[in-house]
Amino acid sequence: MLRGLDIRDMLIIDRLELSFAPGLNVLTGETGAGKSILLDALGFVLGWRGRAELVRAGAEQGEVTAEFALEAGHPAQAVLEEAGIPASDELILRRVNTADGRKTAWVNDRRVSGEVLRALSDVLVELHGQQDDRGLLNPRGHRELLDEFGGIDTAPARAAWRARRVAAVALEEARAAQAALAAEEEFLRHAAGELTKLDPQPGEEAELDARRRLMQAASRIREDIRRAHQALGPEGAEGMLSDASRWLDGAAEAAEGRLDGPLEALSRAVDALGEAEQGVADALDALSHDPRELEAAEERLFAIRGLARKHGVAPDELAALAAELSAKLETLDAGEGGIATLEKAARAAEAAYEAAADRLTEARARAAAKLDRAMGAELAPLKMERAVFTTQIEPGEPGPEGVDAVTFTVATNPGAPAGPLNKIASGGELSRFLLALKVCLTRHATGLTMIFDEIDRGVGGATADAVGRRLAALAREGQVLVVTHSPQVAAMAAHHWRVEKRVAKGQTLSTVTPLDAPSRVDELARMLAGETVTEEARAAARALLAG
Known part of the structure; x- marks a missing residue:
């Protein structure tokens, strides 16, 4: 509920403090006295888009402060929490507009953006007039209004719509992937076949290269090693040492010990020579290879390197590439079965969405019948008992909120064709239709300040009296502010202010006086x-x- 409005240096207001109360609050005054300025000021502090030039002539800046009382669980508290502002039962909005056009806003002394102000305004204040600022005349918002009236939960349909979309995307992606694989199937099968036949292993290229280099080197050095082995053998050093040892051993006894040392050294030499000969023999064995083995190693090495160049990968990555291509082929071969599964899931998601949409359509049909009855009951006291209000529900484009297109239509006279509100009703009739709609659609709203800007324009007498009584009845459940030229409406007020102009020191100023x-x-x-x-x-x- 709006408790107070403090306006300083805005348009033709220098300083104005207003205190509002629950019930029906009425503002009256001559045309041009400044009633609309009060709404401009309130709209400014709520972040609404309005006049560009608001600062009073000669002032450095204009400022508007609005104070609201919040009941427990008021939707504004959720907006405050999301904005990181501590919530309480009191809400103070303040917004400043400098002469050069800069705007700054605070909520409970916390600096905020215009977006936060507008989010708060959506749950604090509802402005309504013949120009239908909230959108009652715009069919695009009729479905949402009907859902609010009927308390219809669209969450299941939104969830089904998301699931439908997810399933459709998964199927589309799988089909695209299948098509892409099918386009390169010939290449995949050829490349995978080559790799499978060669079966390259990680590290194999380096091992083959080392073996190849060793075998190539063996061909060059093996002859020298063979000659060395021959020189060390029985026909070479080994035979000569054996002869020397035999000759010295025969002469040792007569040499009276002088040959013992040489014989021992000769024995050690024979042992070392044997080790050398064995090592050379082992080297000869190691360097022995079949020429065909070198040829085979070179062929495999060249094949591995050739495939690596062909596929643009390192030789050690060929095994991983082979696994990847094989996996793609498995996906391709199993693709039809996978797509069939996804198609089944997509059909199930589509069916679930259609069922949820059908439930929404049924709920809306019930809500529409209820709204039409409620509107009939509201129109009679407004002297429009012959008018017919109808909520039309027709098939529309599928979406998260279902498949229904909702339009509020009226027929002002029996037998006359029904049509959209703003095209069928006259100015006075339109005011009453909108008031009746407002009464029906906000019947269960709490904590909302409703503002009616000359909604009684074009009506008078008994009709104006009926409008005033409906406004008073609406205000019993909360707070209603009405700008009016109708004495019948003003007479219903619980609180009445007069707006008037005065001239002070050559300046025209607007004042508001409680009556x-x-x-x-x-x-x-x-x-x-x-x-x-x-x-x-x-x-x-x-x-x-x-x-």
Whole structure:
């Protein structure tokens, strides 16, 4: 509920403090007195888009502060929490507009953006007039309004829509992947066949290269090693040492010990020579290879390197490439079965969405019948008992909120064709239709301040009285602010202010005065009689106030 509005240096207001209360609050005054300026100021502090030039001439800046009282669980508290602002039962909005156009806003002394202000305004205030600022005349919003009226939960349909979309995307991606694989099937099968036949292993290329180099080197050095082995053998050093040892051993006894040392050294030499000969023999064996083995190693090495160049990978990555190509072929071969599974899932998701959409359609049909009955009951007191309001539900484009296109239509006379509100109803009729809609659609709204800007324009007499009574009934459940030129509507107010202009020091300023009982009589008499207020007009005003 709006408790107070403080306006400083905005348009033709220098300083104005207003205190509002629950129930029906009415603002009256001459045309051009500044009633719309109050709404401009309130819209400014709520972040609405409005006039570009708001600062009063000669002032450095304009400022508007609005104070709201929040009941427990008010939707504004969720907005505050999301914005990181501590929530309480009091909400103070303040916004400043400098002369050069800069705007700055605070919520409970926390600096905020215009987006936060507008999010709060959506749950704090609802402005309504013949221009239908909230969108009652725009069919694009009718479905949402019907859902709000009927308490219809669209979450299951939204979840089904998302699941449908996910399933459709998965199927589309699988089909695209299958098509891409099919396009390169010939290459895949040829390449995978080559790799499978060769079966390259990680590290094999380096091992083959080392073996090849060793075998190539063996061909060059093996002859020298063979000659060395021959020189060390029985026909070479080994035979000569054996002869020397035999000859010295035969002469040792006669040499009286002089040959013992040489014999021992010769024995050690024979042992070392044997080790050398064995090592050379082992080397000869190791370097022995079949020429065909070298040829085979070179062929495999060249084959591995050739495939690596062909596929643009390192030789050690060929095994991983082979596995990847094989996996693609498996996917291709199994693709039809996988796509069939995804198609089944997509059909199931589509069926689930259609079922959820059908339930929404049924719920909306019930809500539409209920709204049409409620509107019939509201139109009768507004002197429109012959008018027919109909909520049309037709097939529309599928979406997260179902498949229904909802339009509010009216027929103002029996037998006349129904049509959209803003095309069928006249100005006075439109006001009453919109008021009836407002009463029906906000019947269960709590904590919302509703503002009606001259919604009674174009009606008078008994019809204006009926409009005033509906506004008063609506205000019993909360807070309603009405800008009006109708004395019948003003007479229903629980709180009444008069807006008027005055000239001070050569400047035109707007003031707002709360009216007591005698002042209300005078104001209603002015509204009834015009500039010259007569006693007859005052008597009529007292009659209006008496109800």
